[in-house]
Amino acid sequence: MIIHRDIFHFRKPDIIHKIYTGLSIVSIGVCCIMAAGCSAANSYNKSLDKIISPYTFSTLNWESQNLFTRSVSPADTATVLSYFSQAGQINSAATTDKSLELELSHLSASVEAAITQQIQHVLTNQGLLPAHDYINLTIPPVYFHLTEAPYILAISPRDSISLKNQIMLRNNITDQDIESVEKQVSKLNVSVEIEQLGGYGAIYPTCVSLTSSMQFTIETAVHEWVHQYLAFKPLGLRYILDGLGINKNYDAVTINETVAGIVSQEIAAIIIQDYYPTTSSVQATPTATAFDFNVAMQNIRRQVDTYLAAGQIDLAESYMEEQRQFLATKGYYIRKLNQAYFAFHGIYADSPTSVDPLGDQLRQLRKNSPTLRDFLETISDTVSRQGVVNRLSHTGVNP
16 A cells, blocks of 8 residues: 655545544444454354454554545546556566556556546436535545455355355465465365455445556446445445344345446446547457356356255365366466355356346346436345345336
8 A cells, every 4th residue: 555645634525534434433343343242152253263363454454544635636537547557567567667656656546536536427417426515425425545455255155155254354465374264264164265355345435456457446436335325225234234244144245246236337337438438449249169258157156056955065166176277278267166256256146157146137127227326226225135026026027
């Protein structure tokens, strides 16, 4: 993370940021205390806590380091494009260019400000932010930092694919740390996988992982904002309770993540078209003989489900390892393919690799909604698959 040594200045929009941050810290602290109390008597959680405690991500540290922000002018579109172009050069370079990295670090705040302004403008046009808000009194304000995102430890039972735990780990853990944690946690007879997130919205400001893709950055910033928007609704609350282990609800998690994906893709497409039209491109359609990664992953998931349903856990795990090695021969490297991997990625039902019907159902519900705001208002109090089906039936569609 780049630490700016400039003198910080307050401005009106910052006031609500600080209020929102304060409320976030208090609520997170209360929930963490509740979660700790609920898990104290559980030997599994005690063993897990002992393993991961040296590596866990600290919300308090993040908030204390990012509570105050500088007032900066948004970069123009040319500068934003240059920023991501140079980021691509760094990612593709064999050696690190320190001067280029330094230049990007100086630009990051103004690029964040530009993208934030663009997101706010589109959200306002979509009726999701007030059109006249002279003190930026919006809940939640759009506010993110470009930085290295934390890692996530995903845990699933071995005999099924579902998220047993999601735990944030520091963004500076080493490959050796990852291997060590996975090895130790797996001894608790669970499936485990660790990977770095693209963004994290359970903190304020949210963090968006450093990348050379402008579209990914915009989508992720909007995606995390949607999580915070929904946090004030029943769907978001159930997601929070699930994450804290207080009231598990895999359906609510999947609906929440899928809705965030649908909305973020739609908003990002509008921003790209309005501000960066020259970057729009049409993806080529795969030929009939080309290897289709999405179809392959869907088929793997279905076969794994079949094995697990029959109680053939060892066979399912050996099959996933075989398929992981096969995918590598096709140019798709997945470090670990197991129940935890599918459990974590399965919450994104809008993903092309997903076999979850919720993806199609929620996309259809968005299509049937007159506006994006109507879609979010419709889904925000829906916390189950049956609730989604009921919403669709009200629009005259048979799920």
